[in-house]
Every structure is written in C-alpha cells, then in structure tokens.
Amino acid sequence: MSSSGPPGVPDPARGLPGRGRRPLALAIALVVVVKVGYFLQYADLPFLKGPLYDSVVYLRQSQAILEGDFGHPSLLAFSPLYGWFLAALGAGSAPLLPVAAQMALGLASLVLLFRLGDRLWGRAAGIGAALLYFGYGLFLFYETKILSETLAIFLLIVTLTIWSSRGFEAGRALHGLGTGLVLGLAVLARASLLFAAPLFAIGAALRWRAQDAPWRGRSRRAGLLALGLSLVLLANGAWNLHHSGFFVPVIFASRTVTTATTTGWSGSLAAYGDPRTGADPSAWAVVEQAEERIRAVRRGEQDPAPIVPRIDLLGALEAAPAKLARLFGDTETSFDYGYLGERGEVGTLRLLPVSFGALLVLAIVGSVLLVRSDGARSLVPHLPLLLGTVLLTFFFHPSSRYRLPMTLPLILLAAHAVAAPAGLPTRKARALAAGALAVVVAVFAVRGWTRDLASPSTWELRVAQGAAAAGDLVERDRRIRRARRLGKGDPDVERRISAILERP
Incomplete structure (x- = not known):
C-alpha cells in the first residue's frame, strides 16, 4: 500500500494544477447541492424532531456531559466520544447543528478518500473512490441521524490515510503513534470497531510487499500503533474510573453478546428484546445494565455482571453461515431508522446508484488486479476492517451499521478496479472495460430500485x-x-x- 504521495492527511488541492482544481471544485459543489436537496426532503420526515432508538441515548450522553455528570451510565454503556461531539455542538439547544457538522464531515471524508485513492493508484482511482463513496447512499443517510457512524467513518478515513503513508510504512514515530491515536478515537466513537483495532496492530507487523521493511521495522510500526491505541483507551478507562468507580476503557460488555451466541439466530432482532413482555429491543436496556452495576458497587455489593460475558462458541458457529450470508448480501438491514424505507420516500437517495453488491463485486475485481500486479501481500493493509467486521458479525449480528466501516476498504479496492481501464492500450479496450464496470453498477442499482420493502408496515x-x-x-x-x-x-x-x- 506504499505510495509516492505525501504522508499524513493531505490537502485536497495540493499538487493539482489550475485546470485540475476547477473540476474538483465543481464536483464538491455538486455534492453540496445533493446534500442540501436530500436534507430538505428528509426534513419532511419526523426524525429530526423525533429521534429514535440509540439517538435518544446519545442525546442523554450529551446532556449528562453538559451537566457535569461524567460518570453517567449512558457514557459507560454507549460509545462515549459521540456524546462529547454532541455536547460540544450544543445538540440540546441546537438540534440541527450536529446534522450540519456531520454533513461537513461527510464532505471532508469524500475529499480525503479522493486524495487517498489518488495517492495509492493514481487520479482515476481517486475519482473512483470519491464517486463510489458518494454513490453509496448509506453514508449520506447516516449524516442526518444522531448516530456516531459519520464521526467514526471520518476518523477511520484519517486513520487509513496515515496508515497508508510512507512515514507509517517506514516506522516513523509520529505516523505510528498518530495512526494508533486516531484509531483509538474511532473506537471511542464506535465501540464495535474494537474488533478491528487489534487487527491493525497485527497487520502492521506483517509484510505489505516483498520489499517491505525488515522485522525490526515492522515490529516498530506495530508497537507504535498499539501504543497510540492503548494511550487513548487507557486514558478513557482512567477517566471512567475516576468518575464512576469502574475502569472501562471503551464501554461495558453488555449481555447482548451472550444473547447473540446462545439464541438460535433467525435473522430477527426480536430475540434481543424483553423475553418477559415481548417488547422490542431497547437501547435503554444496555444503559440500565450499566446503571445496575454502578449502583451495586456503590452500595458495596458485588458487581452483578461478569467481567467477560458468557459466549456459546458452538451457538455462534452454528449461526455463522447465515450471519455471514446476510453480511455479504446485497441488502441493507437496520433496526433503527430504515434506509430502504426512507429511500422510498426521499427521492434524492434514489439518485445514488451504488449498492453494497456492486461495491463487493468491484472490490473483488480490484483485489484480483492488485494481487496480479503487486502480489498477495498487497491485500494485507485492507484486511483489518474486513476481518474485524466478520468477527463482529460472528459474535453479534449483521446490520448495515456494523458493516459500514467494512465498505471503506471495499471502496478503495473497487476504486483500483475502476482505475484499471485507464491503463489499457487502446481506446476501444478502455471503453469496453469501463462499460463492463458501469454495467455492474447499473445491474445492482436496478435490482435495488425495483425491490419492494420486505415489511412496509x-x-x-x-x-x-x-x-x-x-x-x-x-x-x-x-x-x-x-x-x-x-x-x-x-x-x-x-x-x-x-x-x-x-x-x-
């Protein structure tokens, strides 16, 4: 994943000639127009004034922070960094400000992906990465939700930008520590990334190409990354210990993982609801578990929750094929706001043609091309988020929110495929190859547009x-x-x- 470009987080206009900056500016203007159009249509739905599910807990986090209650159970039960993000923006008094900030972060993520693709495989790959990111409607969808996805994705893209730099590959201290620090912030913004975080350290120790650094250099970059990651999580744990009496580096381990591995998985999230009343799954259930633990310890009683939740590995293995089939399936599964339902009412989302199935197919093509040109080791830098999402799904359940980080390496690999036609020798060959890739996107897009909601009620x-x-x-x-x-x-x-x- 080595590149000839500058390390670190790039300036989107750096290195672009005068004529090259104008198309970029026009493209950004078009993206802004689409975002504004989407927001105006989305405002007709009630969710801006009536947030649901996890959003309500995140808003409670921000309220607790503004009140100085830094040991509130919601901050130990849910990813804490997003609560601080909302509090910094005054989400309680200005509910639209977080949405505006997230739309700005989404635009910054698009520009960073453009520069990252450009740095890795050339201008065509950069354009392809930006188009695929913009065309996959889930990113825009989550920008208007009081959920931590947009913040976490931005931090992950910054992580990948430093991770793929020459400075990180060479084991420079600033790049190694910086990668770990930003990755740690991403974990605090989206706790499910904890499954992928150690895989970054393992991946850093492996060879990325035949002429990679010797073992000493690779172990140095892996150690620096692990140190940066540990500093963030240990600091958060110490903060929680001071304010709540619990050393919690990320969040409490909830009982959800026990339910997810011991319950016969049918694809329905109803299994995570209240078995006594039949009520739907509630975000507050996890907060109540945290509150129960805090109260018990403050009363001098034994912690009622085990340090490590009970996991039925046989149950998880039995459910794994069905879960993985859903994970890699060309559909969007959600238990909160409902992407497919919203797309049926918000016309702007229907304009965005890229589906997960198209990303997956293009990424497979890009992977094959990359292995042919640079060898199998060249895939190593793309594996942490992919394998981390698979592990997460194995222990929990497949959902669009959980697999969203996995789309970032898929987008980069797909961008490599999109850039491939530019290297063909004749105009006819380039046109045929580009047409074939466009057909892949179009086929999946039409399939998605014509698919009815599984449960419109x-x-x-x-x-x-x-x-x-x-x-x-x-x-x-x-x-x-x-x-x-x-x-x-x-x-x-x-x-x-x-x-x-x-x-x-």
Whole structure:
C-alpha cells in the first residue's frame, strides 16, 4: 500500500494544477447541492424532531456531559466520544447543528478518500473512490441521524490515510503513534470497531510487499500503533474510573453478546428484546445494565455482571453461515431508522446508484488486479476492517451499521478496479472495460430500485414512532392507519401500534 504521495492527511488541492482544481471544485459543489436537496426532503420526515432508538441515548450522553455528570451510565454503556461531539455542538439547544457538522464531515471524508485513492493508484482511482463513496447512499443517510457512524467513518478515513503513508510504512514515530491515536478515537466513537483495532496492530507487523521493511521495522510500526491505541483507551478507562468507580476503557460488555451466541439466530432482532413482555429491543436496556452495576458497587455489593460475558462458541458457529450470508448480501438491514424505507420516500437517495453488491463485486475485481500486479501481500493493509467486521458479525449480528466501516476498504479496492481501464492500450479496450464496470453498477442499482420493502408496515410504524416523539399526532395517526392497512391484521403490528399509542 506504499505510495509516492505525501504522508499524513493531505490537502485536497495540493499538487493539482489550475485546470485540475476547477473540476474538483465543481464536483464538491455538486455534492453540496445533493446534500442540501436530500436534507430538505428528509426534513419532511419526523426524525429530526423525533429521534429514535440509540439517538435518544446519545442525546442523554450529551446532556449528562453538559451537566457535569461524567460518570453517567449512558457514557459507560454507549460509545462515549459521540456524546462529547454532541455536547460540544450544543445538540440540546441546537438540534440541527450536529446534522450540519456531520454533513461537513461527510464532505471532508469524500475529499480525503479522493486524495487517498489518488495517492495509492493514481487520479482515476481517486475519482473512483470519491464517486463510489458518494454513490453509496448509506453514508449520506447516516449524516442526518444522531448516530456516531459519520464521526467514526471520518476518523477511520484519517486513520487509513496515515496508515497508508510512507512515514507509517517506514516506522516513523509520529505516523505510528498518530495512526494508533486516531484509531483509538474511532473506537471511542464506535465501540464495535474494537474488533478491528487489534487487527491493525497485527497487520502492521506483517509484510505489505516483498520489499517491505525488515522485522525490526515492522515490529516498530506495530508497537507504535498499539501504543497510540492503548494511550487513548487507557486514558478513557482512567477517566471512567475516576468518575464512576469502574475502569472501562471503551464501554461495558453488555449481555447482548451472550444473547447473540446462545439464541438460535433467525435473522430477527426480536430475540434481543424483553423475553418477559415481548417488547422490542431497547437501547435503554444496555444503559440500565450499566446503571445496575454502578449502583451495586456503590452500595458495596458485588458487581452483578461478569467481567467477560458468557459466549456459546458452538451457538455462534452454528449461526455463522447465515450471519455471514446476510453480511455479504446485497441488502441493507437496520433496526433503527430504515434506509430502504426512507429511500422510498426521499427521492434524492434514489439518485445514488451504488449498492453494497456492486461495491463487493468491484472490490473483488480490484483485489484480483492488485494481487496480479503487486502480489498477495498487497491485500494485507485492507484486511483489518474486513476481518474485524466478520468477527463482529460472528459474535453479534449483521446490520448495515456494523458493516459500514467494512465498505471503506471495499471502496478503495473497487476504486483500483475502476482505475484499471485507464491503463489499457487502446481506446476501444478502455471503453469496453469501463462499460463492463458501469454495467455492474447499473445491474445492482436496478435490482435495488425495483425491490419492494420486505415489511412496509414496519417502516410506517417507525415513522409513526418518530412522529409521536416529535409531538406530531396527526402524522402519527396517519402512519398508524397505513401500517394497519399494510399489516392486514398482523398481531405483531397491532402490538407495536399499542406500544406507540401508550407512550406519553
């Protein structure tokens, strides 16, 4: 993954001639126009005023921080850095400011990916990486949600930028420590990245190419990365110990992993709900577990939760094939806001043609081309996020939120495939190769556009729930009527409607 470009986080206009900067500026302007158009359409849905699920917990984190309650259970149960991000932006008094900041971070991520692809494999790869990132609608989708995905993705792209630099490959202290420090911040922004974090240290110790640094140099860069990562997590653990009495480097290990490995996995998230009442999974359940532990220890009692949660490896292995099939499937699975349902109502999202299936196919092509030109070792720098997501899915469950970080190495490898036609000798060959790649994207796009929602009543109930949280009872009732019509007497739909109507 070595490159001839400058190490570190690049300036998006650096090295571009005058004529080269104008297309970049026009492209950025187009992206901004699409983002604004999407936001204006999205504002018709109730979620900006009525956030759901994990968003409510993150807002409670920011409130606790602003009140000086740094040992609040929500900060030990959910990724804490995003709560600080919201608090710094005054999310409670200015709810639209975090969305604006996340849209700006999304734009910065696009520019960084352009420069990273350019640095790795040339201008065509940079353009391809930017187009694929922009065309995959999940990134824009999460920019408008009070969720930590956009912040974590930005920090991961900064991590990959330093990780792929000549300075890191040479084992320079600033680059090694910097990679670990930024990766540590990404973990605090999205705790599920903890599965991938140690794989970065392992990957740093491996050869990336035949002429890579000797073992001493590779162990140095791996050690520096591990040191930077450890400094961030240990500092957070010490902070939590001071304010809560618990040394928690990232978050508490919840009971979810026990449920995920011991429950016969059917693809439904209902298994993570309350088995006594049949209630849907609740983000507050994890916070309540943390609160229970804090109260018990403060009363002088034994910690009621085990340090290491019980894991049924046989149960996890039994469910692994179905989980991995869902992980690599060309669909978007979510238990919060519902990307596919939103895309059906927000026309701007339908303009973005890149699907996960297209990314996966193009990334496979790019991987084959990369191995043919640079050898199998050249794939090593792309593996930590890929394998980390597989491990996460093995122990938990597949979802679009969990696999979003995995799309970054897929985008870079796919960009290598997109750039390949530019190196062909004749115009006809270049046109045919580019056309074949475009057909791949188009086939998956049409497949996605023509696919019906698996459960349209579920989407209507999500909107109804958001409307209820926003205080829009007219919209709540309208969506409930539509859900009843689509559900056709389904008792589960009626149960969820009752739960929405019972909320104050």
